[in-house]
Amino acid sequence: DQQVKQNSPSLSVQEGRISILNCDYTNSMFDYFLWYKKYPAEGPTFLISISSIKDKNEDGRFTVFLNKSAKHLSLHIVPSQPGDSAVYFCAASEVGGSNYKLTFGKGTLLTVNP
Amino acid sequence: KAGVTQTPRYLIKTRGQQVTLSCSPISGHRSVSWYQQTPGQGLQFLFEYFSETQRNKGNFPGRFSGRQFSNSRSEMNVSTLELGDSALYLCASSLARGQPQHFGDGTRLSIL
Numbered sequence: 001d002q003q004v005k006q007n008s009p010s011l012s013v014q015e016g017r018i019s020i021l022n023c024d025y026t027n028s029m030f031d032y033f034l035w036y037k038k039y040p041a042e043g044p045t046f047l048i049s050i051s052s053i054k055d056k057n058e059d060g061r062f063t064v065f066l067n068k069s070a071k072h073l074s075l076h077i078v079p080s081q082p083g084d085s086a087v088y089f090c091a092a093s094e095v096g097g098s099n100y101k102l103t104f105g106k107g108t109l110l111t112v113n114p
Numbered sequence: 115k116a117g118v119t120q121t122p123r124y125l126i127k128t129r130g131q132q133v134t135l136s137c138s139p140i141s142g143h144r145s146v147s148w149y150q151q152t153p154g155q156g157l158q159f160l161f162e163y164f165s166e167t168q169r170n171k172g173n174f175p176g177r178f179s180g181r182q183f184s185n186s187r188s189e190m191n192v193s194t195l196e197l198g199d200s201a202l203y204l205c206a207s208s209l210a211r212g213q214p215q216h217f218g219d220g221t222r223l224s225i226l
Contacts, residue, residue, distance in 0.1 A: 032212055043118070043204055043217035044157075051212075089157065095212040100170055101147065101159035102206075102215060 003027045004092050006105035015114050019077040023090030023105055026071065030092040034102070035064060035075045037086040044089060048075070080112045116141065118218035120205050126224045132193040135221045139186050139207030146188040147215060148180060151202040160203075163188055192223075200225045 005024045013019045021035075031052040036044035050057040050064045050073070057064050063076045077084055090105040119138040127133050139146050148160040159172040163182035180190040186207075192199055202222050206215035 034214060036217075041219070043120075043206075043219045046214045046216055049214050091157075093211075098170070100211050101162060101172065102149070102157075103159070104149075104157040106156045 001026075002106075003030075004090055004103050004105040006088075006090055006108050008108050009106070010109040010111070012111045012113060013080050015082055015112055016079045019075075019080045019084065019110055019112065021075040021077075021088050021090075021108050021110065023073050023075075024071060025073075025092050027092070027094075027103075028071070029094045029097055030103075032093045032095045033064070033066060033073050034091045034093075035062075036089045036091060037084075038089060038107070039086050047088075077110075080110075082112050082114050085110060085112050118205055118207050118216055120203075120218035120221050122221060123219065124222045124224075126226060127195050128226050129195055129197060131195050132191065133195060133223060134189055134191045135203055135205075135223075137188045137190075137205030137207075137218060139188070139205075140216055143207035143209055143216075144186050145208045145210060145215075146182055146186060147206045147208075148188070148190050149204045149206065150174075151204060151220070152200075157204070160190065195225050197225050199223065 034049040035047045038044045048062045066073045087107040089107045091102040145164045147162040162170045166182045177193045182188045202220045204220045206217045208215045
């Protein structure tokens with residue numbers, strides 16, 4: 001049972017445009033969400049997070065939106081740069097529960113074309 | 115500020131052997147978690163340690179074990195290695211639950 005889903009395996013955008021990466025979850029107990037990016041042969045790098053008490057969090061070019069009723073979150077990158085090309089993982093956790101761990105989606109490969 | 119350090123980076127073992135992987139968390143971080151990444155299953159949680167205590171364990175067989183030392187450094191051990199244990203093993207540390215986990219670059223384990 002996949003509790004965190006990233007339905008788009010890949011996404012291609014032009015440099016300077018907006019990249020929108022999507023993530024859906026099924027577990028209503030999740031209350032903390034994160035986005036990571038990963039280059040080959042490196043570990044995931046933390047990008048941005050959001051608590052379930054918020055619906056938006058912004059950090060520079062990165063903005064995460066959370067829609068709790070739809071159990072959906074998205075990561076917006078504006079403007080996109082070629083260096084943003086990587087695999088992006090969505091992750092979720094139950095901070096307050098006893099089963100604390102990060103549950104990851106399968107990732108979306110973002111390619112930003114110059 | 116030094117990040118999470120995992121050693122070794124690469125390891126080749128044969129079936130039936132055992133292996134120990136090491137993780138040094140970011141200074142001040144007391145929570146350490148381990149994950150396994152494979153092409154088929156993606157990133158899956160193994161276990162979490164805090165103040166030398168295992169607080170949570172994922173759905174892996176008992177051959178997978180870990181421990182944490184008083185300086186927060188952690189090790190994980192896999193005994194009786196199987197071909198399916200070939201994977202990238204990632205360690206992550208955080209200040210506390212509800213704070214971002216920061217990952218090391220992993221140990222690539224190959225079983226022959």
